[in-house]
Amino acid sequence: MRQEKTSFFTPLSMAIMVLGATGIIPSSAQTAESIPSGGSGHYLYVATPGIRNYLGYGGHGLLVFDVDNNHKFVKRIPTKGLNKSGKPSNVKGIDVSVSLNSVFITTLQSMQRIDLSTGKLIWEIRYEGGCDRMSISPDGMTMYLPSLEKDFWNVVNCKTGDIISKIKVHSRAHNTIYGPSGKQAYMADIGSPLLHVANTSTHKISHTVGPFSAGIRPFTVNSDESLVFVNVNELLGFEVGDLKSGKKVASVKVLGWDKGPVRRHGNPSHGIGLTPDEKEIWLSDGHNMRMHIFSGESPYQQLTTIPLSDMPGWVTFSVDGQYAYPSSGEVIHTKTRKVLYFLQDENYNTVSSEKMIELFMKDGKATHAGDQFGLGRLHSEK
Numbered sequence: 001m002r003q004e005k006t007s008f009f010t011p012l013s014m015a016i017m018v019l020g021a022t023g024i025i026p027s028s029a030q031t032a033e034s035i036p037s038g039g040s041g042h043y044l045y046v047a048t049p050g051i052r053n054y055l056g057y058g059g060h061g062l063l064v065f066d067v068d069n070n071h072k073f074v075k076r077i078p079t080k081g082l083n084k085s086g087k088p089s090n091v092k093g094i095d096v097s098v099s100l101n102s103v104f105i106t107t108l109q110s111m112q113r114i115d116l117s118t119g120k121l122i123w124e125i126r127y128e129g130g131c132d133r134m135s136i137s138p139d140g141m142t143m144y145l146p147s148l149e150k151d152f153w154n155v156v157n158c159k160t161g162d163i164i165s166k167i168k169v170h171s172r173a174h175n176t177i178y179g180p181s182g183k184q185a186y187m188a189d190i191g192s193p194l195l196h197v198a199n200t201s202t203h204k205i206s207h208t209v210g211p212f213s214a215g216i217r218p219f220t221v222n223s224d225e226s227l228v229f230v231n232v233n234e235l236l237g238f239e240v241g242d243l244k245s246g247k248k249v250a251s252v253k254v255l256g257w258d259k260g261p262v263r264r265h266g267n268p269s270h271g272i273g274l275t276p277d278e279k280e281i282w283l284s285d286g287h288n289m290r291m292h293i294f295s296g297e298s299p300y301q302q303l304t305t306i307p308l309s310d311m312p313g314w315v316t317f318s319v320d321g322q323y324a325y326p327s328s329g330e331v332i333h334t335k336t337r338k339v340l341y342f343l344q345d346e347n348y349n350t351v352s353s354e355k356m357i358e359l360f361m362k363d364g365k366a367t368h369a370g371d372q373f374g375l376g377r378l379h380s381e382k
Helices: 011-021
Strands: 002-006 041-048 061-066 072-077 091-097 102-107 110-115 121-127 142-146 152-157 163-168 173-178 184-189 195-199 204-209 216-221 227-232 237-242 248-253 272-274 280-285 290-295 302-307 315-317 323-326 330-333 339-342 356-362 365-369
Touching (some): 041 091, 142 184, 152 173, 184 216, 227 280, 272 315
Antiparallel strands (some): 002 121, 041 061, 041 356, 061 072, 091 102, 272 280, 356 365
């Protein structure tokens, strides 16, 4: 049952100094006169606090960066999502409905819908059982919203926030991907080695994929929904599942790097993404503060590694595949592997978040959106 609806310095500093000497540009180095006007452009929307409730990684709000202008800071949109003490709560997910011209942000307790034209809050709803990382259907009207590590997902009407249905799975609902076809939704329960797949016309579980070697953490799927690439507990690496047969088909370990303690998430690899052309898999390594890159086809050859300035817990990409966005705040050129910029806010503080999404706007209206998961786009409509 939903409740009442209401309207309404770090190690990175040294890294930035060093990178500045090599020509890497801090993303916030712009004047007020250079900020785009008219509501048209190509932006990266970053929700904070997007690493636990740590305000030292960008404060509280929805931060907008101009992708085509060196990822420079544009504005900060105020957001809700407060805990019982009145302090900003952990952001758990971000997604966009182009058809509703709205961005949605989940926190531990609630979900907000924000109008992209005005930046105004349309509604905020607290859901029984809390909220985790959600995913919206391609038509922008339906959302699969996991509870906060309880045993169910809510299926939600994106316009009203009303609950359409409830799907019980196992014990710890977590990450969610609404398939590019719109026909299936993929649900990862930390407490289960099985990926649960729902038929989105009935909102019922149709089958499972796995079992994998342990509980599933972040994952991504390719564009024709034939393969899933998953992080699992205790593995510095990833596993691969065949979405058609339901079987695990590969387990890949990172070579040449030791598994060690991590500061967040409790497992060695938390964050995986496919480049849009599906030629590469990018994998987070929390202990070694690295992004490991593998070929996107079996036998998934390890290609290289990129050092990061902080622990990565997530990675996604621009729609055109030019940029990689690890949650540690770098903007990486995918072809050259070079760190081009650090995301920085209006006060030149580095912004790090595991919750970001790319948006194309025209006259205040969203025309196209990326995704928060690093989904494959090889067979997607351009």
